[in-house]
Amino acid sequence: MAEPMLVVENLRKSFGALAATDGVNLEVREGETHAIIGPNGAGKTTLISQLSGTLRTDEGSIRFAGEDITELPAPERSRKGLARSFQITSIYREFTALDNVALAVQAHAGHSFRFWRPARADAALRDPARAVLEEVGLGARAELVAANLAHGEQRQLEIAMALATRPRLLLLDEPVAGMGTDESLRMVEFLATLKGSKTMLLVEHDMDAVFTLADRISVLVYGRIIATGRPEEIRANPEVRAAYLGEEA
Numbered sequence: 303m304a305e306p307m308l309v310v311e312n313l314r315k316s317f318g319a320l321a322a323t324d325g326v327n328l329e330v331r332e333g334e335t336h337a338i339i340g341p342n343g344a345g346k347t348t349l350i351s352q353l354s355g356t357l358r359t360d361e362g363s364i365r366f367a368g369e370d371i372t373e374l375p376a377p378e379r380s381r382k383g384l385a386r387s388f389q390i391t392s393i394y395r396e397f398t399a400l401d402n403v404a405l406a407v408q409a410h411a412g413h414s415f416r417f418w419r420p421a422r423a424d425a426a427l428r429d430p431a432r433a434v435l436e437e438v439g440l441g442a443r444a445e446l447v448a449a450n451l452a453h454g455e456q457r458q459l460e461i462a463m464a465l466a467t468r469p470r471l472l473l474l475d476e477p478v479a480g481m482g483t484d485e486s487l488r489m490v491e492f493l494a495t496l497k498g499s500k501t502m503l504l505v506e507h508d509m510d511a512v513f514t515l516a517d518r519i520s521v522l523v524y525g526r527i528i529a530t531g532r533p534e535e536i537r538a539n540p541e542v543r544a545a546y547l548g549e550e551a
Contacts, residue, residue, distance in 0.1 A: 324525030383470030454485030
């Protein structure tokens with residue numbers, strides 16, 4: 303059997319006396335949508351930050367596509383195929399949607415905008431950027447300044463920027479955070495179109511989104527994963543219900 307795309311072993315990160323991740327073990331298989339759920343303060347965003355390389359790990363190891371990336375910085379992990387979206391939308395609000403995605407295309411190529419060659423006229427950047435915007439349903443909004451997009455569209459734009467780096471694994475940190483019901487439904491429908499073609503690790507509080515999208519779910523409580531299984535197994539797990547799902551279940 304092929305090695306999982308992502309293998310995390312005994313991952314730890316402390317802030318003073320607080321163990322945010324406390325010996326996390328996790329495997330994500332190629333092509334699956336794997337959700338991480340847990341109560342506030344469980345360590346979910348810390349874990350995503352460790353995986354993306356924006357937060358240095360105290361102990362443990364991270365293997366991605368068969369390679370140990372534990373000590374690699376975030377830009378190098380991105381070049382190897384890890385892409386992250388953030389809990390709080392992270393876009394260039396003063397740029398158009400197309401500009402934002404073109405920046406991501408160029409950053410993945412390993413260089414910044416060239417002042418002597420206007421990036422807005424560079425087809426090598428604009429064409430793939432426009433194709434990604436079409437893919438996420440924002441093709442008609444390409445020339446709109448990002449600040450003028452609806453909140454849900456801004457989250458779609460951020461995912462478009464991640465997709466523009468041609469990732470092998472998408473790290474999605476609460477992609478429906480702050481959305482209304484209709485926006486959440488549209489985002490879930492969009493992410494569902496990526497299932498199978500993209501490997502996704504999804505951190506999310508919205509249980510409807512999680513149980514709609516996830517092939518497998520891991521439950522993180524006080525920095526430790528207490529259970530991993532298919533959605534129906536997690537729903538039925540008495541330890542999970544007691545520790546987290548409880549009233550929601």
